[in-house]
Amino acid sequence: MVQEQPFREVIDVPTPSQLIDTAFRRSSRISVKVPAKRDKLLVAKLKEEMRVRAVASTITDKLRRIKNSMPMVDSLHPFYRDLFYLVVDVDRFKVALFRTSKASKIVENLYREYRSRIRRVGSTLEAARARREFYGRVASVLRELEGDLKVLSEVKKLRRLPSIDFEVPTIIVSGAPNVGKSSFVKCVSTAQPEVAEYPFTTKRIEVGHVMGQRGILAQVVDTPGLLDRPLEERNNIERQAIVALKNLEGGIAFLIDPTETCGFPLSYQVNVLQSVSETFKDKPMVVALTKMDIASKEHVERALERLEGYRVFLCDTLKCEGTKEVVEELLRKVKKCAGRS
Ligand SMILES: Nc1nc2c(ncn2[C@@H]2O[C@H](COP(=O)(O)OP(=O)(O)O)[C@@H](O)[C@H]2O)c(=O)[nH]1
Numbered sequence: 001m002v003q004e005q006p007f008r009e010v011i012d013v014p015t016p017s018q019l020i021d022t023a024f025r026r027s028s029r030i031s032v033k034v035p036a037k038r039d040k041l042l043v044a045k046l047k048e049e050m051r052v053r054a055v056a057s058t059i060t061d062k063l064r065r066i067k068n069s070m071p072m073v074d075s076l077h078p079f080y081r082d083l084f085y086l087v088v089d090v091d092r093f094k095v096a097l098f099r100t101s102k103a104s105k106i107v108e109n110l111y112r113e114y115r116s117r118i119r120r121v122g123s124t125l126e127a128a129r130a131r132r133e134f135y136g137r138v139a140s141v142l143r144e145l146e147g148d149l150k151v152l153s154e155v156k157k158l159r160r161l162p163s164i165d166f167e168v169p170t171i172i173v174s175g176a177p178n179v180g181k182s183s184f185v186k187c188v189s190t191a192q193p194e195v196a197e198y199p200f201t202t203k204r205i206e207v208g209h210v211m212g213q214r215g216i217l218a219q220v221v222d223t224p225g226l227l228d229r230p231l232e233e234r235n236n237i238e239r240q241a242i243v244a245l246k247n248l249e250g251g252i253a254f255l256i257d258p259t260e261t262c263g264f265p266l267s268y269q270v271n272v273l274q275s276v277s278e279t280f281k282d283k284p285m286v287v288a289l290t291k292m293d294i295a296s297k298e299h300v301e302r303a304l305e306r307l308e309g310y311r312v313f314l315c316d317t318l319k320c321e322g323t324k325e326v327v328e329e330l331l332r333k334v335k336k337c338a339g340r341s
Pocket residue numbers: 175176177178179180181182183184290291292293294315316317318319
């Protein structure tokens with residue numbers, strides 16, 4: 001199912017005092033132009049009524065827009081759902097949405113009540129008093145909403161997650177830093193990858209598309225700094241953010257630099273491989289050696305020895321040699337897995 005990134009429209013959620021300030025400021029700018037001879041009391045009542053209306057509509061509009069911008073939790077794809085659960089407590093979120101709607105209705109009712117009160121007063125002083133009383137009651141309704149707005153304001157952390165096309169397989173590119181992951185993504189995907197953010201990590205995530213003759217064949221995801229060291233070294237929340245990637249149908253391209261010019265010894269790179277394949281047990285994986293242009297025969301032999309049991313591909317990610325074969329093999333494996341289940 002193709003799903004638009006469900007958090008893209010999430011708007012900034014203000015605190016109650018920010019919301020109150022905006023509303024009151026807007027209403028204080030209201031002026032009423034009337035012919036000089038008109039009744040002073042009538043003009044004052046009109047003005048107070050307009051101010052009350054401005055406050056009510058600023059607040060109810062904002063609360064409605066906040067609510068409408070929030071995702072439909074129950075229909076989220078598991079990938080997005082897991083990340084959503086990392087950011088907010090879902091029960092608390094549902095309560096917050098409910099209470100936000102309710103607060104909006106209360107403000108609406110208060111507006112009606114005070115509008116008719118203002119229409120009935122007999123002096124300008126009373127009109128101003130009614131308006132101030134309305135302000136006080138609205139402010140206290142919003143203050144009650146403080147915790148709820150705080151919960152809702154967390155959701156925007158997911159605004160910059162990548163858009164995933166769930167109709168095609170996803171190839172996750174993994175391997176130690178500097179082994180050639182970004183170069184690999186550039187080789188196999190077209191155009192600029194979409195750069196997005198991943199919550200609770202300072203990490204970005206890049207999504208590129210592999211094109212076939214009949215459109216998109218797969219998407220390649222590069223996770224700089226995420227899947228490049230053993231998972232045991234991650235804090236809990238980062239680990240969960242990584243584990244959410246399990247929800248993406250597809251496989252893993254694991255790159256190893258046998259020349260060690262990446263700065264990481266072969267043994268370390270193999271540790272990362274073991275940790276990643278343990279985490280993504282159910283996913284097909286293809287291992288490839290990079291930098292074949294500068295790798296010696298000894299480099300390759302030594303690496304193959306350490307990788308016994310794996311079928312290993314060889315590539316040059318600078319000249320893009322052997323990279324397409326890695327993708328093709330992975331897609332074959334993914335298809336086979338899908339056929340089995
Ligand atoms: N000689 C050679 N250098 C490569 C190859 N692939 C990548 N590099 C270089 O290795 C460095 C790291 O590459 P990059 O793709 O950014 O690795 P990443 O950190 O895994 O994303 C860069 O300086 C690349 O130019 C390759 O196949 N051969």
